[in-house]
Amino acid sequence: MTNPRTFQIQEISAHPGPVPGQGTQRAVQVCKYIDVTTCIGCKACEVACVEWNDHPFRETTFDDTYQTMPSTEWNYWNLIKFAEDERDGNLMWLMRKDQCMHCEDPGCLRACPADGAIIKYENGIVDFQQDNCIGCGYCISGCPFDIPKFNEKTKKVYKCTLCSDRVGQGLEPACIKACPTGCLHFGTKEEMVQIAGLRAKQLQEHSGFASAGVYDPPSIGGTHVIYVLHDINNPERYGLPKAPVIPPSYTYWKWLAKPTGLAMAVLGVAAVFFHRVFYGPKLPQPEGPESRTGPSEEIEAGRKETP
Amino acid sequence: MSVTAKGFDEKARGKFGRVGTTRVGRGELLRHPVYTRFLHWSVAIFFILSLLTGFAIYSPWLYLWITPLFGGGPRTRLLHPWFGLLFEVFFLLQFVNWFAPMAWTHTDSKFIRRLKEYATNNDNVEAEDTGFFNGGQKLYFWAIAISGLLFLITGILMWFDNVIPRWVVAISYIVHDVAALVMLGGFIIHIYEGTAHQPGTFRSMVDGTVTEKWAWTHHPAWYRAVTGRDPRASYEREKRRQADREQAIEEWEREQDRRDQTS
Numbered sequence: 001m002t003n004p005r006t007f008q009i010q011e012i013s014a015h016p017g018p019v020p021g022q023g024t025q026r027a028v029q030v031c032k033y034i035d036v037t038t039c040i041g042c043k044a045c046e047v048a049c050v051e052w053n054d055h056p057f058r059e060t061t062f063d064d065t066y067q068t069m070p071s072t073e074w075n076y077w078n079l080i081k082f083a084e085d086e087r088d089g090n091l092m093w094l095m096r097k098d099q100c101m102h103c104e105d106p107g108c109l110r111a112c113p114a115d116g117a118i119i120k121y122e123n124g125i126v127d128f129q130q131d132n133c134i135g136c137g138y139c140i141s142g143c144p145f146d147i148p149k150f151n152e153k154t155k156k157v158y159k160c161t162l163c164s165d166r167v168g169q170g171l172e173p174a175c176i177k178a179c180p181t182g183c184l185h186f187g188t189k190e191e192m193v194q195i196a197g198l199r200a201k202q203l204q205e206h207s208g209f210a211s212a213g214v215y216d217p218p219s220i221g222g223t224h225v226i227y228v229l230h231d232i233n234n235p236e237r238y239g240l241p242k243a244p245v246i247p248p249s250y251t252y253w254k255w256l257a258k259p260t261g262l263a264m265a266v267l268g269v270a271a272v273f274f275h276r277v278f279y280g281p282k283l284p285q286p287e288g289p290e291s292r293t294g295p296s297e298e299i300e301a302g303r304k305e306t307p
Numbered sequence: 308m309s310v311t312a313k314g315f316d317e318k319a320r321g322k323f324g325r326v327g328t329t330r331v332g333r334g335e336l337l338r339h340p341v342y343t344r345f346l347h348w349s350v351a352i353f354f355i356l357s358l359l360t361g362f363a364i365y366s367p368w369l370y371l372w373i374t375p376l377f378g379g380g381p382r383t384r385l386l387h388p389w390f391g392l393l394f395e396v397f398f399l400l401q402f403v404n405w406f407a408p409m410a411w412t413h414t415d416s417k418f419i420r421r422l423k424e425y426a427t428n429n430d431n432v433e434a435e436d437t438g439f440f441n442g443g444q445k446l447y448f449w450a451i452a453i454s455g456l457l458f459l460i461t462g463i464l465m466w467f468d469n470v471i472p473r474w475v476v477a478i479s480y481i482v483h484d485v486a487a488l489v490m491l492g493g494f495i496i497h498i499y500e501g502t503a504h505q506p507g508t509f510r511s512m513v514d515g516t517v518t519e520k521w522a523w524t525h526h527p528a529w530y531r532a533v534t535g536r537d538p539r540a541s542y543e544r545e546k547r548r549q550a551d552r553e554q555a556i557e558e559w560e561r562e563q564d565r566r567d568q569t570s
Contacts, residue, residue: 014367113364114380115371134380136364137465138480141473150469155381247477253484261488262366268492272499279428282505284520286546290334 007121007168013112027122029189030167032176032225033196034097036238037203037212038183041066041080041095048178049078049099052163072098074149077160078175081239096227096238097175097184100147100160102126104221107246108159110254111142124189124224125164130156144220144244162224192226199228219243312403319400329515336522336533338511346401347512353394354494360387361487388466391458398455408439409448414528418442431524432542438528443500447493454486461486520545 008025046068049055055075063070066082083094106126109118117132118139128139128148135155139148148157163173171177172186185192196214203212213232216222229235235242323342331337339347360383363373370380377383414436424430425443433441440448461479468476501508507521519541522530527538534541 014370016367016371113367113370115367117380132380134364134384136384137468138476140469141471141476141480143473146473155385247474247480249477249480253481257481258366258484259368261484262368265488265491265495268495272495272504275426275499276503279426281503282428282431284507284518284524285432285542286520286549288549289552290518290520 007123007125007164009119010122011109011120012116013109013118014115016115023122025122030123030125030162030224031187031189031192032102032162032173033185033187033192033228034225035183035185035196035199035228036094036096037199037207037209037228037230038181039080039095039097040181040183041082041093042180043068043080044178044180045097045175045184046076046078046080048174049160050076052166052174053077053161072147072149072159074151074158077158083238085237092230094230094238096240098145098239099175099225100126100162101145102162102224103144103244104223105246107142107144107220107244107250108139108148109142110246111138111250113138121164123167125162125167126224127161127164128157128159130154130158133157138250142246142250144241144246189222189224196226196228200232203228203230215240217241217244219245316400316403320404331516334519335516336519336530337515338517338522339515341515343401343404344512344515346397346404349397350394350401353390353397354490356390357387357394358487358491358494360384360390365484365487388462391462395455395459398451402452405448409445411445411449412438414438415442415445419446433525433527435539436528437526438532439526441526443496447497450489450493454490457482457486 008021008023008027009019010022012019050057053075055077058069058073058075060069068079069076072079078097078099081096081098083096085092085094102125104124106118106120108128109120109126112118113136114132114134117129117134118126119129120126133156135150135157137150137157139157140146140150148159150157163171163175166173176184176186185195193214193216196216200212200214203209209230211231211233213229215227215229215232215235227238227240229238229240231237320340320342323345324340327341329337329340359373360377362369363377363380363383364370364387374380374383377386414434417434418425418437419442421430421434422443461483464471464475464479465483471479501512505525507518508525511517519530519534522533523538523541530536530538530541
């Protein structure tokens with residue numbers, strides 16, 4: 001999806017051996033910071049995403065909300081989620097821009113069995129390489145945020161690239177550029193965490209949101225898309241998991257149990273080989289030249305075995 | 308086993324028996340008729356294809372080795388479930404075919420308890436009551452039956468993993484792997500026992516026959532059932548025959564030596 005010269009690759013899915021070029025260049029960690037408290041739900045970011053990525057228009061499903069569609073799709077990577085909540089007995093409308101979180105420890109990449117189908121760059125962007133994708137869909141179950149989406153026609157999986165093509169040219173992602181309220185920011189992870197922290201503090205001290213805070217879940221090593229939420233104690237209100245996790249199938253099982261199983265299979269082959277060398281064959285008894293007695297017959301093979 | 312399944316199995320045996328025949332020579336016994344052999348090799352082919360395509364996806368260390376054999380990663384992914392499904396179909400037929408002789412008995416428990424003696428070749432003749440299949444073969448059969456069921460359930464869940472809940476897929480992933488490893492372990496032993504470890508066994512799945520000597524050695528109760536003779540007695544008789552023959556040959560040699568000296 002992006003010019004490989006632009007970024008250094010940090011991790012490659014299902015890649016045995018070292019990653020070429022890892023750590024050979026200085027790279028800053030990038031981050032998108034979304035302040036949900038100033039989002040007005042205008043959907044300019046949705047449009048910018050569709051435009052920049054040249055996505056075709058798609059049919060939407062109307063589900064009695066202001067949401068464009070129920071969830072992100074293979075060709076709709078950016079979606080404002082509208083949740084109706086309550087505050088002091090009044091309606092509180094929670095609007096959250098949903099897209100790939102670009103996890104520091106990406107579940108999709110852990111789950112992927114295809115060499116080079118998912119790549120994580122040194123700057124933190126997690127990118128799908130559809131050329132190498134085999135369409136197995138494991139990344140979908142590896143993702144704690146329900147982001148990768150399968151395209152039935154191409155049999156490949158797609159998701160937000162954090163505009164790696166734009167970032168590689170020194171530009172901000174398309175959604176950032178489109179935001180009219182300034183609730184979207186883009187910069188280094190360090191900077192974004194700092195200003196998000198300041199904003200949370202401001203909300204706590206001046207706006208009466210005592211539990212406002214920054215969503216940067218440590219259970220997956222943090223994310224390269226962070227939120228400031230009104231209530232950091234209940235991220236579920238915004239449809240975000242409190243402690244997102246990668247299923248152990250793609251972590252411990254994949255990196256420990258699977259190679260162990262493979263090693264055992266190799267040992268099994270070696271074991272039977274050396275069993276023959278050590279113990280020899282089991283010959284029909286008594287050993288010695290065959291003496292054939294009795295009549296020769298040609299029988300119909302449909303006869304049943306006698307158990 | 309239901310009556311319909313049994314009826315179908317009988318019919319299939321009959322049909323296949325009319326197409327192919329098995330030549331049973333002197334001192335040989337029919338072991339596997341044409342239909343059984345057809346099923347066995349169909350299961351084997353699709354098992355190996357499923358194993359290869361599956362192990363390509365199983366491990367990054369095998370991915371680049373094996374996927375080129377099937378035309379690349381996407382095609383390997385595309386073929387694997389279909390190979391698996393065909394394996395399931397043929398195994399189902401074989402399950403029906405072998406259900407009766409695969410019933411677990413007291414003898415088989417005894418076999419498993421004496422596995423060490425079996426594996427170290429200490430028992431060179433099987434226990435008198437070992438029938439058509441021994442405990443090890445039955446264990447492998449039932450391991451495949453259970454694994455096959457697990458493969459089918461978890462396989463379908465993973466086939467449509469873009470709509471199945473993620474934790475269901477994640478659990479299926481492990482179950483599918485465990486079933487595959489169990490089957491691979493059995494498969495390695497199965498091939499070894501059927502070829503290098505026990506000469507005279509491989510032909511039973513190719514030509515369909517075995518020697519009587521093989522039968523009374525490895526499956527005495529089955530030998531008794533098909534020939535009506537006592538396996539132990541046959542074994543002793545063969546031993547005497549061999550001793551007599553050796554003696555006769557020695558006498559003949561001595562006779563030749565005498566003749567050479569006098570001439």
